[in-house]
Each structure stands twice: as C-alpha cells, then as structure tokens.
Amino acid sequence: MSTKLATRPVVCITQARINSYRLPAKVLRLIAGQPLLWWHLDRLKRARRVDRIVVATTGEPAADAIVEIAEAAGAAVFRGSEHDVLDRFAGAAALVGAATIVRVTSDCPVIDPALIDQAIALYESAGDACHYASLDVSTFPRGLDCEVFSRQALDEAAAEAVLREDREHVTPFIRRNTERYAARFLSTAPLERTYRWCVDTPADFELARRIVEQFAGADFGWTDIVALMRARPDWAALNMDVAQTPVA
Structure with a gap:
C-alpha cells in the first residue's frame, strides 16, 4: 500500500483540446x-480547497486559443501529447509541484465547486487509508465528475502504465490497482432519472447553454440544476438519448 507523502498543494488539472471527436472545438463555443x-x-475557481488550476492542453497550433482563455482566467498551462493524456497530466503536475491532483474535464461548464471541495476533504481526512477519491458517477448526474489522487500515484501510473486506455484516460491504472491505492467514493441518493450536463454533442451544448444562461454565473449548486430540470422537463429531455462515451 502506498503512503501519502503530502497533500498540499492541491492542484486541479483540467484537460482540454480542440479535436474532440463528437463536437470539435466545443470548449471554444460561446455561452452568454x-x-x-x-x-x-x-x-473551478470557486472551489475553496483548490490551491491552483492548470489547463493541460495539446501542442497543436489550434490549441493556442485554449491557452489564451486559460491564461486570461489566471490558470497555468501545460502543453503535451494529444493522446497520451496520462503523460500530459504528469507533466502538468510537475510544472506546478502538485502534491494532490484533482482531475476534471473541460467539457463540464456547470461542475460544482462544493462537490470538488467535498471530494478533496474525503481524500484528505482519510490519511493513508485513501489514495484515490471520486464522485460515485452512478448516483450523481454526469458533468460533475471529479477525481482526487496523490502525485505519487500519478507518477507511478505514468511510469508503469502501458495499456492504451490507461494512457488515454489517466486514472484506470490507479483505480484498477486497489491493493496499492485505497479508494473512497462520494455518493448521493439516486435521482428519479439520469441527468447529463457534460458537453459531447450539439444537444448537450444546447442544454448546457440554457443552464448557464439561466443562472448567469450566480453561485449555484448541482441541486439547483436538478430543481431546474424538474421544473423544465423539456430541457432535461434535450439530450436524454445521448450515450456517455465509454471509459475503461
């Protein structure tokens, strides 16, 4: 079993690229x-337990637009491999000297900072009994996903992982090796239906646009969005047929 060497600084690394398969350049699409x-x-900047934010993007010239947005928002930037995202995360963590990594993806415009803080607290409070913590995505709507893990686990995965899915999706190596990396999960009571607030398709984007414009940047949480979906079932139905891209 691994030992946590430190927990601070906590660095949130979000991955972003231009060549997304189902909706290219989705992170550049305008909302309000x-x-x-x-x-x-x-x-992400509203998460109180996050010390720093890094946007991990690719080296292609088209990603210059991502860099401009990230730097204007005060985030650090690391540019690396498009397909070896695990290596990109390891490079981003090394760039800023991260001790704890929070992994999120940039196609989640309504991600909940309070849930990020809860996942970090779960990870930190368990000491060496927890090396990986995340939301239980079987109980939360998609688009809130976050994972918290140690820099040591990330570096070991980057050095040892050889499977394509491990390199592309960052954490399967950690999640699979439960004898080395103890895991804990943040769950909630199951909802009456599945909601999807991440952006992979035009239908996803339309729903995200409506949600963001409804709250207009106010301090809202995921339960506020659930209440909105219940009040506007026609909005919730916009992307109800979209399937989540499988992750190993």
Whole structure:
C-alpha cells in the first residue's frame, strides 16, 4: 500500500483540446458571450480547497486559443501529447509541484465547486487509508465528475502504465490497482432519472447553454440544476438519448 507523502498543494488539472471527436472545438463555443472553457474555469475557481488550476492542453497550433482563455482566467498551462493524456497530466503536475491532483474535464461548464471541495476533504481526512477519491458517477448526474489522487500515484501510473486506455484516460491504472491505492467514493441518493450536463454533442451544448444562461454565473449548486430540470422537463429531455462515451 502506498503512503501519502503530502497533500498540499492541491492542484486541479483540467484537460482540454480542440479535436474532440463528437463536437470539435466545443470548449471554444460561446455561452452568454464567453467560451465554454471560461465558464468551466470560473466554476473551478470557486472551489475553496483548490490551491491552483492548470489547463493541460495539446501542442497543436489550434490549441493556442485554449491557452489564451486559460491564461486570461489566471490558470497555468501545460502543453503535451494529444493522446497520451496520462503523460500530459504528469507533466502538468510537475510544472506546478502538485502534491494532490484533482482531475476534471473541460467539457463540464456547470461542475460544482462544493462537490470538488467535498471530494478533496474525503481524500484528505482519510490519511493513508485513501489514495484515490471520486464522485460515485452512478448516483450523481454526469458533468460533475471529479477525481482526487496523490502525485505519487500519478507518477507511478505514468511510469508503469502501458495499456492504451490507461494512457488515454489517466486514472484506470490507479483505480484498477486497489491493493496499492485505497479508494473512497462520494455518493448521493439516486435521482428519479439520469441527468447529463457534460458537453459531447450539439444537444448537450444546447442544454448546457440554457443552464448557464439561466443562472448567469450566480453561485449555484448541482441541486439547483436538478430543481431546474424538474421544473423544465423539456430541457432535461434535450439530450436524454445521448450515450456517455465509454471509459475503461
């Protein structure tokens, strides 16, 4: 079993690229005059237990637009491999000397900073009994996903993982090796239906746009969005047929 060497600083690393498969350049699409990535970063900056934010993007020239948005928002930037996202995360963590990593993805414009703080608290409070913590995505709506893990676990995964899915999705190596990395999960009571607030398709974007514009950057939480979905079932139905991209 691994030992946590330190927990601070806590660095939130969000991955962003231009060549997304189902909706290219989705993080640059405008909502209320700002790119989707801007809204995502604005939410991350509200997490009180996060010490620093890094946008991990690619080296291709088209990603210069991502860099401009990130730097304007006060985030650090690391540019690395498009497909070896695990290596990109390891490089981003090394850039800023992270001790604890919070992994999120930039296609989540309504991610909840309070849930990020709860996941970090779960990870930190358990000491060496927890090396990986995340939301239980079987109970929370998609689009709130976050994972918290140690820099040591990340570096070991980057050095040892050889499977393509491990390199592309960052954490499968950690999650699979439960004898080395003890895990804990933050759950909630199951909802009456599944909601999807991440952006992979035009339908996803339309729903995200409506949600963001409804709250107009106010300090809202995921339960406020659930209440909105219950009040506007026609909105919730916009992307009800969209399937989540499988992750190993």
